[in-house]
Every structure is written in structure tokens, then in C-alpha cells.
Amino acid sequence: MPIVLIFDCGSTNLRTIAMNEKGKVVASYHLANNTQPDPENPDYHIWDFNEIWQKLVICAKQTLTQLTLQQVSLKDVVGISVTTFGVDGAPFNKQGKQIYPIISWKCPRTLPVMENLACYLDVDALYERNGIGQYSFNTLFKLLWLKEHKPEIYIQMDKWVFISSMLTQRLTGVFTTDRTMAGTSMMTNLATNDWDDEVLNVLGLSSAHFPMMVSAGEKIGHLSPTLAMQFGLNEVPVISCGHDTQFAVFGSGAELNRPVLSSGTWEILMVRTEQAEPHIEFVPQGLTTEFDAQNTRFNPAMQWVGSGVMEWIGKLYFADVVGTDSYYSTMINEGRQVAVGANGVRLQGSFVATDKTVGLGQISGLSMHNTRGQIYRAALEYMALQLRNGLNVLQQVSRFQA
Structure with missing residues (x-):
């Protein structure tokens, strides 16, 4: 029976889940997730992406081992998908290197930015366009903070990558933007179903600063040969899944x-x-x-x-x-x-x-x-x-x- 392997990056736990075509979980493994204090300010919270990745690799190996012990062939794993919490991500340079840590949604550094949003944009008009409530962890506030407090980093930014797409890039080598993650950012437009031009102008960015947008269910690429060998899998397709909230409501069948x-x-x-x-x-x-x-x-x-x-x-x-x-x-x-x-x-x-x-x-x-x-x-x-x-x-x- 075909099996899909889900990489689930949550704020509290990191897990991988093997699920069959009937929706039954046949194997899983989890490890705790946690933020780290920012070396520049212990009151700030960041995610260590390498730590997250290494833990998910451990989870994947443990989950696949469980399948083997159940005498399930790893050739039955026909695809991989990733789901994560929203809003968080990091800047990358032209060489595809992450150049600043992931600012966690738990971090208080963006509160003053949110409180001064009216200095940048018409708050009511912005809400009418994007429908997103004001939360200090929204991606917009992170980018405004980087622009004002880390201009030397900001000017090097070739692209902004959400954490779900950071994981799919590790799996495939392909940079993308998951549409459901973009929809949490406070930077999109409900009418155009795309990025909001006025927000991008305020940020001094263009749509080119965000990798190609993909919708849930679209193929991003294939599992890299190195990881396929490490996991004992075929070079299976990696499918966009995106924000865990949308994953939950769609998966409910409602x-x-x-x-x-x-x-x-x-x-x-x-x-x-x-x-x-x-x-x-x-x-x-x-x-x-x-x-x-x-x-x-x-x-x-x-x-x-x-x-x-x-x-x-x-x-x-x-x-x-x-x-x-x-x-x-x-x-x-x-x-x-x-x-x-x-x-x-x-x-x-x-x-x-x-x-x-x-x-x-x-x-x-x-x-x-x-x-x-x-x-x-x-x-x-x-x-x-x-x-x-x-x-x-x-x-x-x-x-x-x-």
C-alpha cells in the first residue's frame, strides 16, 4: 500500500509521520522543538534551523526503521511533504546561504514595529486588502525590523524563504514559496491572490525577492540523491503542503x-x-x-x-x-x-x-x-x-x- 512521509515542524514538537492512502498513521517519531536565545540579546528568541533539520532527520530515520520492523518495504514510500507553523522564515543571499537566524514568532523584538505600523502604512486599508490581524509575529514586522536594525543584512537579501520552504529546499535543492505560508505574512492581497504591491514598496522589495509560489498539492521537486541514499528511499516527489492550519482544516475533510x-x-x-x-x-x-x-x-x-x-x-x-x-x-x-x-x-x-x-x-x-x-x-x-x-x-x- 502506498505510503507518504510527512515532516511536521511544530513549535513544541518535531515529528515525522508515515501515513497510508487510507489516512492511517502506520509509524511516527517525535522530538521536542525549542527556540534558542539570540546571542545578540538573550531576551530575543530564534530558531536554530540546523538543529531543527538534524532532529527531523533523526525522526525520519526512526519512522522508516519502524516501517522496516513492520516488514513494510521502503519502496512503498511514494512521496514526502512538509508542514510547519506560519510566518517565520529567514533571508538568503544570491549564493543560497541563510544570512540571518529565523526570528521566532515568540520573539518580542517586533512589538515596537507593530505598534508603529501606522508610520509605514494605512492600517485599515492594509487590513481590507490582506485580511490578516495585527500580531507582532507577522512576517511583515520581521522584515521591517531587519530593514531598520540590520540594514547590512537586508541589503544582501536576495530572497526571503519561509521555514516550510527551507525544509523542502533541504530535501530537494529547490527554493519555493508555499502559498498558504505567504497568506500568513500580512504581505499578500486577497483580491489579487498574490503579493501586495504597496507593502513590497514600503519594504523596498519586489516579488522577485520571493521564490516561485506553489500551492498545496503541487510538486516542488524530488528527494535529492544524497538524502534518498541516506534514508533508503527512492528519489520520490516532494509535495508542497504548507501552513499547518490549512493542513488541518483541509485534512479534516470538512x-x-x-x-x-x-x-x-x-x-x-x-x-x-x-x-x-x-x-x-x-x-x-x-x-x-x-x-x-x-x-x-x-x-x-x-x-x-x-x-x-x-x-x-x-x-x-x-x-x-x-x-x-x-x-x-x-x-x-x-x-x-x-x-x-x-x-x-x-x-x-x-x-x-x-x-x-x-x-x-x-x-x-x-x-x-x-x-x-x-x-x-x-x-x-x-x-x-x-x-x-x-x-x-x-x-x-x-x-x-x-
């Missing part, structure tokens, strides 16, 4: 106008539509619109921090069981004993991580009689309310009824 919840560090409630209608009034609530895996379709989405908040609650109030086998079961059992309403405890506001000392989130209704189980229950109810509110917004902007 039809158009059927909302899908992708859960992880971020909760992302999205829907596949044939029209994109940006509504700037909902941006503060987390509305964004990205390119769909299929050309000329779109993914309006509501997003908020999900397991990131729950893990923060866990580490703060369940420190005695963090790292043990009973960590999650303890939280769940104690939360289960609490009635609806969490005895008046509520989580309110926004708990998005920033480098500011005072955030926008609140835990209210506390007294000396409250328990950690009530706080955990309140966090779950907060997540449920975020989901309900997100669905209401999506139904309004996308004109469907769930």
Missing part, C-alpha cells in the same frame, strides 16, 4: 462553510469559504483571513491562546504534579468535581503572551475559600466561551449558519 476547530498552543476556529470579507471591527477579537489550501478559496478564522493558557494554569496551580504521569488526570479530576460556574471564579480578557509586565487577562471572583480545581474549571469555561464567541463572529463575517 466541506465549505463547515467550521473546524484546530486545537493546540493556539485554538483556531476556521472555515473554508469561496469569498473573503475582512471585517476590521472583529480584529481585536482575533479575526484573521488566510489563503486556503486550494487556490482562490479562503480561511476566515478566529484564534486565541488555548493550551498555552491551560498549561500556564497547570504549572502555576498544579506544580506538585507537573512532569508526572498524573499531571493531566489530576487537573481533570479536580476540575470535574466543580459545578458549572466554578463557584463564581472567572477568567476574563486576553491571555496572549507579550513582553509587557501588565497583561490584559484577569482571574476574578477569588476568595480564600477557592480551590485550584475551581480555577482550572474556570479556565475551561473561559475556553468554551471563547469558542462560542468565535463561532458567532465567523457566522457573521462568512454568512453561514453552523
